[in-house]
Amino acid sequence: MVGKAALADSFVVEDIQVRGLQRISAGTVYNYLPVTVGETFSEEKQGPAIRALFNTGFFKDITLERSGGTLVVNVVERPSVAKIVIEGNKDIKQEELTEALKKIGLAEGKVYNKQILDKVEQELRRQYFSHGKYGLKIKTEVSELTRNRVGIQIDITEGKVAKIKQINIVGSRAFSNDEIKKDFELSTTNFLSFYSKDDQYSKQKLSADLEKLRSYYLDRGYINFSIESTQVDITADKKEIYITINVKEGDVYTLEKVKLTGELVVDPEELVKLVKVGPGEIFSRKNATETSKAISERLGDEGYTFANVNMVPEINEQNKTVVMTFFVDPGKRVYVHRINFKGNTKTRDEVIRREMRQMESSWAASSKIERSKTRLERLGYFEEVGVETPPVVGTADQIDVNYSVKEKASGNLQAGIGYSQVQGIIFNANVSQDNIFGTGKRVNFAFNNSQILTRYNLGYRDPYYTLDGVSMGYDMGYISRNGYQSNISRYNTDVANAGFNFGVPLNEFDSLGFDFDLKNTNLSSTDSSPVEVTDFISTNGDSFLTFSTGVGWTHDTLDKPVFSSSGGQQRASALITVPGSDLEYYKVGYKQEHYFPLASDFTFRLVGEFGYGGSYGDTNGLPFFENYYGGGPGSVRGFRQNTMGPQDTPQPGSGNSPRPFGGSTKIIGSAELFFPVPFLSDVKAVRIGSFVDAGSISDGLNFDYMRYSAGLSGQWLSPFGAISVSVAQPFNASDTDNVQNFQFNFGSGF
The missing domain is CATH 3.10.20.310 (membrane protein fhac)
Incomplete structure (x- = not known):
């Protein structure tokens, strides 16, 4: 209660004292109190002073009194919240509820206000109603603690989801x-x-x-x-x-006429091709909207970044028809003032700038700005790439294009152990740098050792060997393979190779590649080698030096190099050993892969692959160690890796069983639906899918070896290695097929 009698007369405030404080400092009170020393204080100023202190929410009682020339402020602090205990919450995590209560002012250490409990109940109901739990019951209990503190107990009975x-x-x-x-x-x-x-x-x-x-x-x-x-x-x-x-519902309306008006700064014939509605058709807002968007994007490619294309329908109620007019307002043509980059602390500016398809001082083209962003994402140097196009201050027709990147570690030093169902225990070491010294060049050295394979490889690639984007690279390596351990015929190979390659861009999406390789192959048989191997060695020898040239064409529109969700890739290749090589053969191949984005983060993928090999000159048929193999990841899942197709002929009387021998022709097809991973938010590194695979390995087009399977797949780019798993059921496995329903790889790439 305010001491009104004591403050009935005005007086000059010589000092201010605050009594009753426990946690709150006197300075806080002085800051909110609208009275200062030296000021004349009267009865009229009492109400505003008390309201100002009450509005802080810190006090539950305030009185003012005078002691001579001193203004005395007596306060009773509200208690503080010492602890909040929430029990019974199962559907919503404790952290989420605590954060929600904190936003409305209820948290440990905060001043307790009884009115806040009503807001607490409202917020909890809002949280649980959003989860479909309308049978919610909430009980709150406040207990007093020492030192002017309180504890709050919130008991929740969630009820069942409606x-x-x-x-x-x-x-x-x-x-x-x-x-x-x-x-x-x-x-x-x-x-x-x-x-x-x-x-x-x-x-x-x-x-x-x-x-x-x-x-x-x-x-x-x-x-x-x-x-x-x-x-x-x-x-x-x-x-x-x-x-x-x-x-x-109303009635169905048809289009009577479609008109294109306004300032047509682009050839009208080009714009007419973008119109997706026509006279006589049933009116469709979707098609009309897509038409407006397509015209806007076309204008954006000509620098009219802020163009508006408004669709104006004129409805004839009597005839149930619509005259659709697309009014084009291009606005001013916009030019790019500067292209700026932020976040590339390691990657050189020139490495990023050479990926730009939008140039400075030219008009701004929306598709080029977006394509430049895609090219940066495809480099693989950055975790995230963003772009903004703010207008230049003081101008009406200029913008800056600002790209922000978040670099990721492009260097990789690995030494470890992996396991594959085919290769067994794998010892590997790999040193690679995809962006050495920030130049965009790649170097790598790899060592791999397992029961079936020993490999050494050294490689280098410069993606911009010339300013026009011609790439150049070379690699040297050695591979020793045990065929029996690889699920194929009983023979061994030792291969040393050296080669170099060039890549020539034809346009934004197409490129040609040229390979030149020198390879020395040593072939060795065992006592258990089949007839095909021993006959080949007796006819051709066991050591071969070949020089091969290859050419490949690639059409690539994928949005990302890993875990793509849209676009596709086509590859056609041909390889031939030059005349005079110890073995004269050729191989041709074609592979197409396409991703179709569906609703709600669903992606559908189609893959088709064909390969064929043959010989010319004195060589009779494709050398068997160059055969195609099928089965397992990347082929027809559900069949053991390399086991599909023709089998070899064991030596008479050896007692050996036939083993997979591969073939000169490969046909592989796959359809797979990828969908969001339940309970995992990091979908960038994990994906699951359902698939149907089909494939055939044969000599010539022999569809007797065509096999089919279906199942579920999962892939994870984990911090300690790539993991892929699949569970598949073959449809038409024969008695000689080697079925493997569950397959996985750990410690190797997909």
Whole structure:
């Protein structure tokens, strides 16, 4: 209570004293108190002074009194929150609830305010309602502790998740409810609901579904379609939800005429080709929107970055027709003032700048700016790449293009042990630098040792050997392979090779590659080698020196080099040993891979591969150690690696069983659907999928060896090595096929 009698008369404040403080400093009170020493204090100033201190929320009682020329401020502090205990929460993590309460002012160390508990209950209900738990019960208890502190106990009874029992669209006569709802985010309970949570009501998801419903009708000519009302009802036991959407369909409208007007700064014939709607067609907002977007992007490529293309429909209610006009407003042509880079602390500026397809001082082209960003991402030097195009201050027709990058470690020093079902225990060491000294050049040295393979390799590549983007590289290596341990015929090879290569870009997406390799192959048989091996050695010898040339064409539109989600890649190659080599043969191949992005982070991949080898001159057929093999990861999963196709002929009387011998022809195909990983947020390094594989290894086009399988796959680029797993079931395995349902690799690339 304020000592009004003591303050009835005005007086000059000679000093201010604060009594009753425990945790709060006197300076805090002086800062909020609208009274200073030397000021005349009167009864009229009491109310504003007390309100100012109450508004801080620090005090639950305040009185003012006078002691001579001293203004005395008596306060009783609100208690502080010593601890908050939340029990019963299972669906929402403790950290999430603590953070949510902190945002509304309830946290350990904060001043306790009784009114805040009402906000606590509201916030907790909001959190749990968003998870579909409408049967929530909350009980709060506040206990007093020593030193003017309190403890808060919050007991939560979550209840069960309320499931959507029915979604009913009233007034839909042209289409069935099931047909309309197939793209909705919300759904009644189904066998995937445990993962997708689509049977849990969400206001945000319902808003998105209403927009999908509106688009569904507008894309099918119902230009006057409207949603009259929406009701969401929950049963008394809080377990089931019923959603009712009342709609008015209207009539179907067709396009009478399509017009293109405005300032057509681009050849009208080019713009007409971008129009995706035409007279006589049913009106579609989707096609009209795509037309506006396509025209805007075309104008953006000519420097009209801020162009507007507005679609203006003129509706004839009597004839049920629409005249669609696309009005083009290009705005001013915009030029690029500067291209700036930020975050490249190691990579040289020139390495990034040479990937730019947008040039400074030329008009800004949206597609070139975006393509430059994609090229930076494909380098593999950066974890993230961003781009911004702020306008230049003081101008109306210039922008800067600012690229920000986050570098990742491009050097790799590894020494370790891996395991493969085919290679067994693998000892490996690898030293590589993809961006040595920030120049973009790559060097690597690798050593690999396992039961079936010993390999040494040294390589170098300069992606910009010339300013035009011609690449140059070389490699030297040695490989010793044990065929029996590789699941193939009983023979051994030792191969030493040296070669160099060039890459020539033809355009933005196409390139040619040229390879020149010198290879020395030593072939050795064993007492158990099959007839084909011993006959080959007796005819051709066991040591071969070959010089080969190869050419390859690549068309690459992939968005990322690893875990792509859109675009594709085609590769055609041909290799031939030059006349005069100890063995004269050739190999040709073609591979196409394409990714199709689907809704909700789903990606569909199609892969097709063909290879064929033959001989010329004095060599009879493709040398068997150059045969194609199939089965396992990268081929037809579910069959043991290298075991598909023809088998060899054991020596008479040896008692050996036939083993895979490979063939001169390879056909591989795969269809795979990648989808989000449940319960994992780091989807950049992990992906799972379902697949169907098919393939054949044969001599010539012999489809008797065609095999099929289907299954599930998983891949993880872990910090300690790449891991790939698959579970597959072959469809048509024969008695001689080697089936392996579960396959995995650890410590090697995919």
